[in-house]
Amino acid sequence: MTAADAPAPDVSPPNRRLYIETVGCQMNVLDSELVVGALRQRGYEVTSDPEAADTLLFNTCSVREKAEQKIYSSLGRLKYRKRSRPGTVIGVLGCMAQKDQDLIFRRAPHVDLVVGTGQLAEVPDLIDAARQSAVLGSKSRLTALSLSRRGGGRKEIEASFESYDPLREPTMRPTPHQAFVRIMIGCDKFCTYCVVPTTRGPEQSRAPSDVKKEVEILAGQGVKEITLLGQTVNSYKHSGEGKTYRLSDLLYLIHDTPGIERIKFVTGYPKDLGNDLLEAIRDLPKCYHYLHVPLQSGCDDVLKVMKRGYTVAHYRDMMQRVWEIVPGCSVSSDFIVGNPGESEESFQKSIDSIREFRFKNSFIFKYSPRPGTKAHERLEDDVPEEVKRRRNNELLAVQNEVSEEENARLIGRRVSVLVEGPSVRQKKEDDRDDASAPGGTVQLTGHSRCDRIVVFDGNPRLIGSAAEVEVEDCTGTTLLGSIVTREVTHLGGLPVLT
Numbered sequence: 502m503t504a505a506d507a508p509a510p511d512v513s514p515p516n517r518r519l520y521i522e523t524v525g526c527q528m529n530v531l532d533s534e535l536v537v538g539a540l541r542q543r544g545y546e547v548t549s550d551p552e553a554a555d556t557l558l559f560n561t562c563s564v565r566e567k568a569e570q571k572i573y574s575s576l577g578r579l580k581y582r583k584r585s586r587p588g589t590v591i592g593v594l595g596c597m598a599q600k601d602q603d604l605i606f607r608r609a610p611h612v613d614l615v616v617g618t619g620q621l622a623e624v625p626d627l628i629d630a631a632r633q634s635a636v637l638g639s640k641s642r643l644t645a646l647s648l649s650r651r652g653g654g655r656k657e658i659e660a661s662f663e664s665y666d667p668l669r670e671p672t673m674r675p676t677p678h679q680a681f682v683r684i685m686i687g688c689d690k691f692c693t694y695c696v697v698p699t700t701r702g703p704e705q706s707r708a709p710s711d712v713k714k715e716v717e718i719l720a721g722q723g724v725k726e727i728t729l730l731g732q733t734v735n736s737y738k739h740s741g742e743g744k745t746y747r748l749s750d751l752l753y754l755i756h757d758t759p760g761i762e763r764i765k766f767v768t769g770y771p772k773d774l775g776n777d778l779l780e781a782i783r784d785l786p787k788c789y790h791y792l793h794v795p796l797q798s799g800c801d802d803v804l805k806v807m808k809r810g811y812t813v814a815h816y817r818d819m820m821q822r823v824w825e826i827v828p829g830c831s832v833s834s835d836f837i838v839g840n841p842g843e844s845e846e847s848f849q850k851s852i853d854s855i856r857e858f859r860f861k862n863s864f865i866f867k868y869s870p871r872p873g874t875k876a877h878e879r880l881e882d883d884v885p886e887e888v889k890r891r892r893n894n895e896l897l898a899v900q901n902e903v904s905e906e907e908n909a910r911l912i913g914r915r916v917s918v919l920v921e922g923p924s925v926r927q928k929k930e931d932d933r934d935d936a937s938a939p940g941g942t943v944q945l946t947g948h949s950r951c952d953r954i955v956v957f958d959g960n961p962r963l964i965g966s967a968a969e970v971e972v973e974d975c976t977g978t979t980l981l982g983s984i985v986t987r988e989v990t991h992l993g994g995l996p997v998l999t
Contacts, residue, residue, distance in 0.1 A: 525562025
């Protein structure tokens with residue numbers, strides 16, 4: 502019998518159950534939402550159980566080594582999956598796929614498809630092709646990768662906006678009332694430690710009319726809060742449609758969308774934070790009084806090694822303008838400890854900067870060399886791991902102290918909260934008790950206009966609406982309070998507390 506006469510492998514019809522695992526930033530969360538939305542149009546059903554799925558996708562991040570290790574561990578557990586489940590399709594998407602496609606196939610040869618950040622619209626067709634290969638008894642090794650900076654150009658990246666925005670998948674949003682909207686992709690900053698310019702390509706801003714249209718669609722689906730996303734979101738600039746739009750112009754364009762109550766944006770870049778944007782935040786009632794603008798280090802020498810393009814004095818000037826134009830605006834930051842060349846004196850300056858700038862919170866990371874970055878190619882990773890760990894813990898302890906002190910300043914004040922849902926503690930209690938008393942009071946959570954987490958007791962019917970809460974206590978991460986009630990007399994003469 503020849504190979505052509507051999508029977509095809511026993512591959513059962515696909516069950517169309519999809520498992521997707523996402524690591525990394527909010528960009529990745531949105532990417533997964535869009536991929537799932539496209540696959541639902543092909544009849545797929547999402548499951549949280551990888552054992553129940555015959556299609557398993559991993560949306561990846563390359564910014565931190567730990568995120569990559571997590572993905573390889575997940576892939577390793579699937580090494581022999583196809584022995585018992587022929588026809589299973591395994592795919593790797595996102596930044597790791599863009600950067601390490603050959604390495605992925607070497608380390609996990611059972612992977613069927615590798616898809617970069619700009620080709621996500623091709624995922625449904627690639628899954629079909631991979632499954633067809635299994636039916637025919639052949640091994641698939643399918644790729645769809647952006648030409649990015651080396652072989653392509655901005656036109657390719659600009660065209661990829663279409664692939665980022667297929668039909669949406671509401672069930673993957675943070676809550677039914679919150680959604681992400683991408684307004685730009687890529688980055689042109691080339692910080693020495695960062696792989697994003699390679700994995701996401703050159704900076705491109707999306708057409709304002711397309712952003713406005715998407716916001717209107719989301720509002721029609723019941724979304725109350727949108728978060729505009731970009732690697733350096735305040736670098737947004739789009740020429741066309743009769744004018745040049747900056748982020749401030751975009752905020753004015755979408756602000757009056759009926760149904761939208763809150764607007765925020767991440768992540769900011771210090772040198773591109775102009776007064777026009779701060780004035781828009783001040784003057785537009787729906788805008789959060791909150792900025793995420795990473796400092797990364799409090800030492801000019803380290804910032805120069807990082808190629809951040811600003812000094813601590815530049816950042817200080819930015820903060821002064823924030824405080825003057827938007828009083829009460831909260832600012833959060835990122836820090837990297839153990840960057841090549843960071844001395845104890847340099848590290849102490851990062852501690853001093855947290856105390857000076859009073860960040861609401863900071864995301865603190867230990868430096869790890871990332872292949873594809875200038876730091877990996879040119880700089881020695883000269884800070885021992887135990888020193889990085891100590892500095893990480895010390896910086897976090899100082900930030901926690903500042904966060905507690907800043908939260909305590911709000912005790913006794915009233916804050917407006919968009920109610921997102923049950924608190925973490927309430928969810929645990931509901932899981933344990935199987936159900937809450939219908940119509941009863943539960944512990945709810947949401948964010949204040951300055952983006953602080955607020956927890957209070959209230960009726961579940963408040964979810965998705967705005968509530969006024971009086972702050973009574975706090976922790977380093979959370980404001981604790983009570984909902985403000987007022988007495989309303991109806992025509993029947995009976996008082997009703999609201």
